[in-house]
Amino acid sequence: MTRELGGGRTASGVVGRPTVHDVAREAGVSLATVDRVLNERPGVRKVTAQRVADAMERLGYQRDMAAANLSKRRHYRLVFILAAGTNSFMHMLRDAVSGTASFTSADRIELETILVPPFDGPALAAALDRLDTSRIEGVAMVATDAPEVRDAIARLVAKGIHVLTLVSDAPTSKRAKFVGVDNVVAGRTAAGLLGRCCPLPGRIAIVMGSSLLRDHVERRLGFETVIAREYPHLTCLSPIEGRDDSETVARLLSARLAADPEIVGIYSLGAGNGGIVQALRQRQGQRRISVVVHELTRSARTALIDGTFDAVINQDAGHEVRSAVRILKSLIDGRPTFDAQEKISIDIFMRDNLP
Amino acid sequence: MTRELGGGRTASGVVGRPTVHDVAREAGVSLATVDRVLNERPGVRKVTAQRVADAMERLGYQRDMAAANLSKRRHYRLVFILAAGTNSFMHMLRDAVSGTASFTSADRIELETILVPPFDGPALAAALDRLDTSRIEGVAMVATDAPEVRDAIARLVAKGIHVLTLVSDAPTSKRAKFVGVDNVVAGRTAAGLLGRCCPLPGRIAIVMGSSLLRDHVERRLGFETVIAREYPHLTCLSPIEGRDDSETVARLLSARLAADPEIVGIYSLGAGNGGIVQALRQRQGQRRISVVVHELTRSARTALIDGTFDAVINQDAGHEVRSAVRILKSLIDGRPTFDAQEKISIDIFMRDNLP
């Protein structure tokens, strides 16, 4: 009925978690030796090191990171590399980083944001190479999946920097982990929603930002797979590349809608929700088009309320940033990460569950 | 393009965040006085205290909690009070607590779980009164919304214990905060989903656990409101109280389904998903019934895959527990909580986005 944690005894015999003193006593060595083992300093024979390791094992010793960091005067310096530009989701990410920063500073974690031009592999790679690797220990970036970027990541990792991809992955790079939603699943979900909203046969317009962005490619893949398999009365048109820019999206989508009167649904898997709304509004009052988009931006929210959009698939920027921070800290501390706990889930918003 | 945090200088003039020493110097008082102010110890004139407060303000002093806790040998001892019984969601909560415990122990946070009989206000109140208030500083409970519980919470709060409600609230109690989803919204969402899945007129069966549980009551409210307003072709039947028990749910729901052939949809807002599946399976192959339930349990997952359920509304037990821990820690430390960040969102699962 009751579960307790902790145990062991300190040097003074009082109950509490074991300290280096306990380990030293248990292993029959001095504090200095335990310290050398713990911090992988030279000058300890293998046998002795093993004795110490065994003692730590036996006692269930866990190094007190707070005390260690205090002593080391350590600061975790993390860098977030995000895309510049006006797109709403990136703004939300930026805000999430600065919002998180004010909290993590209490834990000696400092966050810095660097903006790079969007859709630009070389620029991102250059920014990575420009990082002062002696001052930072972790990087989280919204990756462009380009060869230069993969190489730059490899260089960082080689220098001992811990690297994460955020929101959009570079799967074949050396990044330690990816923090973000499963974008194939996101695309599948969108298909399930849009499929149910389009009972009549017709065509689906797909709007994406760039096929350089892994997340967009994956969403499209998931979407088209499910539409083809489960909603045979619907056909996907070749995607419009709106470069995550509302103006461009509005222009290209308007043209597409004008050209093809058989479009019954729109799936926008990138940014530029405002452009979708604009294009739909321009259109003469014909048959209703069902719409599923990504990211709960301001325009998406109002479009949901007034019925222009049917559903919005969202990823919580705050969750993602905090998760990235936690993971980077764990990596830096050399602690295991609890992956199940860091999975970022997909939020579906409709009119009735708007927050 | 770049944002940095931190600043100030230490006693030694090196850059870093300000310490008590800096505050003392800035205020022109001794370390001891700063300490007295900081820890609200007696023996400081109001004017002096103000001088110190001003200095802290000017320097942007932030107490280093890690160092403080180290010095104080502080352990955060938190208690989670959950409902006993076999229901899957409670199991997930229990697992979430023990899973979280292994991580928080690195931060000197110890979690203990206490189980109480479900739907039993007096039992919960008794458990609260039985807590050793000298050993713990925070409590999170799945509340039964009963007067005894409210009183017991008030007694705890009076003793300086920080109290949270988890998953199910007791809104008129003295609990500091509620951690869980907005259950009215959850009910509304369910209605939106079920409404779209039931195009033909008919009746909706509602299955709940107990009207003593605030979360169930709120979900029902949200659900019935939206159905009445937006789906006039559907009528809600009076709820079945299945006491969150699969057997009971199966029995009562089978009877209801047999008695009323016009049921086109089921909304189960409590536990006992297995019972729903069972009742539907027993039924002779008549017209399909659409189903929306809560919590992604094992049986809900398989039912989603085989098409028995249309959608599952889920709350992430892990998120909730971790959020509760963070909030309790902030309360104990006397730090502000970032509420926007602690909002628990509602997950909607359909066949296509199962994790």
Place this chain on the structure above:
DNA sequence: CAAAATCTGATGTACGTTCATCAGAATGGA
């Protein structure tokens, strides 16, 4: 077997905070 090389122990300081103690200063009242 002695000298050189390597390993280990003892010790002290530091990190930023808490807490206790004691002496001394400022304040208030008579």
Place this chain on the structure above:
DNA sequence: TCCATTCTGATGAACGTACATCAGATTTTG
């Protein structure tokens, strides 16, 4: 003005760890 009260300062030990130094022990090498 003097004494009793408050207030304030100085100091030192502690929390658990990191890191440096030096002396002494042990092992390895020639």
